[in-house]
Amino acid sequence: MLCFLKRVLPFTLTLVVGIGIGSLFNLFNAKPQAETGAFRLESSYGTGGGYRSGGCRERYRRSYSATVRSAEIYYQPKPSYTNMAQKNYTEGDVTLRVTLGADGNVSSVEPLTRLPYGLTEEAVRAARQIRFNPATRDGSPVDEVKTITYSFNLD
16 A cells, blocks of 8 residues: 555646646636627737736737627518429528628628529529618628528428
8 A cells, every 4th residue: 555655646746736837827828708799909019928928028908899789680581482493392491691781782692502493593682682780890880791591491
């Protein structure tokens, strides 16, 4: 038993001390969490590894918060089924990447998933007719990219 303690005790003590010291350094290097609904830009000046990295030089941090509001879609038409898709009993989803412009118009539509027989084109046509209030950052309208999925189901 004494032989076992002589072998295990130094290893255990080294492990515990190492974890304690590692936790202590991690505490000093931890970065602050960003608030929800705001973004934070951080910059550091001086030499070394950056903000809160230790060392003897003084660090400065500038942080900017912005009020960001997402675009509000108030009209989103449903795409129509094409005759060919109905005859072939085609069902599924079309996923689109839509850029909602700062000017209040849909500026680009890119299909991420497609369906045959003109259903993708119908989904793109419907997405171009979306009406919305643009996203804003600090009260100024900005572009926003959203992913929209149209489901085609035969009833």
